[in-house]
Amino acid sequence: MSQILFSLRGVVKRFEQREALNLERLDLEAGVITVVEGPNGAGKTTLLSLLALITPPDQGRLFFDGHELPRSGSQLTAWRRQITLVAQQAYLFDTSVEKNVAYGLRLRGLERVQREVRVGEALAQVGLTEFAPRPAKRLSGGEMQRVALARALVLRPRALLLDEPFANLDPASAQVFERVLGELPGQGCAVVLVSHALEQAHRLAQRVVYLRDGRLAPDAGPRPGA
Amino acid sequence: MRLRVLLIVLLTFLLAAPAMAVDRLVLATTTSTANTGLLDVLLPAFTKHSGITVHYIPVGTGKALAIAKRCDADVVIVHAPALEERFVADGYGVDRQALMHNYFVLVGPPGNPAKVQQAGSVVDALKRIAQAKAPFLSRGDNSGTQVKELALWKAAGIKPDWPGYREAGRGMGPTLTMADELGAYTLSDIATYRKYLSTGRISLVILADNQDLLKNPYSVILVNPAKCPKVKYDQAKKFEKFLLSPQGQEIIADYKADGKKLFWPVHPPK
Amino acid sequence: MDFFLGGLTRGLGLLINLDPEVYGIAWLSLRVSLSAVILAALAAVPLGLVIGQREFLGKRFLVVLFNTLLALPTVVVGLVVYGLLSYHGPLGGMGILYTPWAMVAAQAVLAFPLITALVIAAVITLDNRVGPTALTLGATPMQAAWAVLREARFAVLAALAAGFGRVITEVGAAIMVGGNIRHYTRTFTTAIALETSKGEFAQGMALGFFLLVVALAVNLASHQLQARWK
Secondary structure, three states, X not given: OOOEEEEEEEEEEEEOOEEEEEEEEEEEEOOOEEEEEOOOXXXXXXXXXXXXXXXOOOEXXXXXXXXXXXXXXXXXXXXXXXXXXXOOOOOOOOOEHHHHHHHHHHHOOOOHHHHHHHHHHHHHHOOOHHHOOOEHHHOOHHHHHHHHHHHHHOOOOOEEEEEOOOXXXXXXXXXXXXXXXXXXXXXXXXXXXXOOOOHHHHHHOOEEEEEEOOEEOOXXXXXXXX | OHHHHHHXXXXXXXXXXXXXXXXXXXXXXXXXXXXXXXXXXXXXXXXXXXXXXXXXXXXXXXXXXXXXXXXXXXXXXXXXXXXXXXXXXXXXXXXXXXXXXXXEXXXXXXXXXXXXXXXXXXXXXXXXXXXXXXXXXXXXXOOHHHHHHHHHHHHHOOOOOOOOEEEOOOOHHHHHHHHHHHOOEEEEEHHHHHHHHHXXXXXXXXXXXXXXXXXEEEEEEEEOOOOOOOOOHHHHHHHHHHHHOHHHHHHHHHOEEOOEEOOEEOOOOO | OHHHHHHHHHHHHHHHHOOHHXXXXXXXXXXXXXXXXXXXXXXXXXXXXXXXXXXXXXXXXXXXXXXXXXXXXXXXXXXXXXXXXXXXOOOHHHOOOOOHHXXXXXXXXXXXXXXXXXXXXXXXXXXXXXXXXXXXXXXXHHHHHHHHHHHOHHHHHHHHHHHHHHHHHOOHHHHHHHXXXXXXXXXXXXXXXXXXXXXOHHHHHHHHHHHHHHHHHHHHXXXXXXXXXX
């Protein structure tokens, strides 16, 4: 029996009068890879930024791990620290690969020795151990995405959100993503990835949610085969 | 994080290093007294005598009086009798005392296009300049020197309005340099003129000197405590008394720049 | 033009001979200008960050306003600060006119719009994903702002260096509110103005040369900081 991590109730987000998202009811479980599908402009990225607690909803209630979350304020940061997001073409800070990966750990006040161990582990997971001292801005697109993935993994998030992780990836990097993401449900992490219906996404998906015009399509539900 | 701490430490260090505020008298005065170096001899002697520090602000006479009117100075030493009288009459200044004098000099280009008679009377010289419509450069900054210059034109009965008469809008030094380059006549205090001449920067020559009309009297005036309650009147009074005491007057009489006497005190020591 | 060479050799002489008066002038200039830049930066950097990062009504107007304030003549700033600090001014009670504090205040006012405008420019051109990225990695809003600043560090330090350059070279405001008091509020620029008015051109050149050396030292130090700030 998997535990519900995110619960959205009547959540509405508008951009200049237009309703970008309107979700009556959506629950996302821990230990499950959920793929959000839908055409462009369906509200997928908005949903991710809402789940990442970057964009506050205009209306509705958002629960995480059974607690109702505030719209803003200092407590939000504590909640946000349990969730992380890998954006499409993620932004890497203008510094070395290892400092990029260590950034979130520094924010959490981890000591240097611990940081180094965990950064080493995360870089090994994405196959970039050798890249640690390099300037992050000089990597290829696929390598940059892998750094972004390591930067998220190192935080051991309870929920990992990914926006189009397989877009513009070279085959080797795509393989890394598939392998690493596949391991996460076993660790109890909720994975939510937004994707056009791609092959890799479907191989990983344990559940698929369809968005259309900001609303859940009726055929959303657990995939029987997963 | 460490950077922020560093900045704060740096700031406190910079701001707190020495005590920046001191107990002092503020003297607003003319650049001519300051630039000659006289105050750098006179003020330390007073500090030694009284324990009072004096900070002088070197500006033109007009500005020195303006500063004093706003209660931003305790005492002034200036050289424009007409302005001084108004300053006292308007109630801003009290205890005005004559301190010393020197002489303005009328200087002009060595070619002397207006054919001014050397060592003649200054009124005659100005008349010739006006007649020849020769170039004349005025300070144009409401300084004691300009006030004097305007008084001299008035004494000569001339309205300086020909095209060659111009206002520099600058201090004495730059005005002398400009006059030199324009081949113009101008009125100068003796100290600045000598300084510029000795460094070879100008070739202007003295055409009129040492006559009563060119006398340049300096006064000391205290700022009226009735108008400016925070003014340090008692200390300023001590300063004035010191300046007029035999000791102060002797320092003024003995002061020389480049071997030449620059000021004549009102009470010359015997 | 003998005073070029004379000024240069005399400038070297001043540096080497440790003339206490000149070193006092250098130390005061440095202290006043650095304090002014830091004070101005404490307000200008956060403000520039907010204006550059946020979208709000009137943003364009503010950007234009700060760019316009760059054209403010130093003498006018001096006049305004003098008016404020003068005995009859609203801040006259502080009694800091004709003290180094007054110069710090005037120079901070001068540096403020410049630093703000340059920080806005630095932040506006920066990738707008920096802040959100920091937030998703667990940053507080303050930490996210700091991350933005760090990404724009070259431009931000250049803004501070420009602010320093503006205030240590300005003479109008310093002379008006500082009074050019010997051993007390005489900075490089006011001393140069005085020496020039006295006709001591070589001494003025020498001081100008010395000022450049001090500015060089400050810029080298800030460059070091830039190299270490990652």
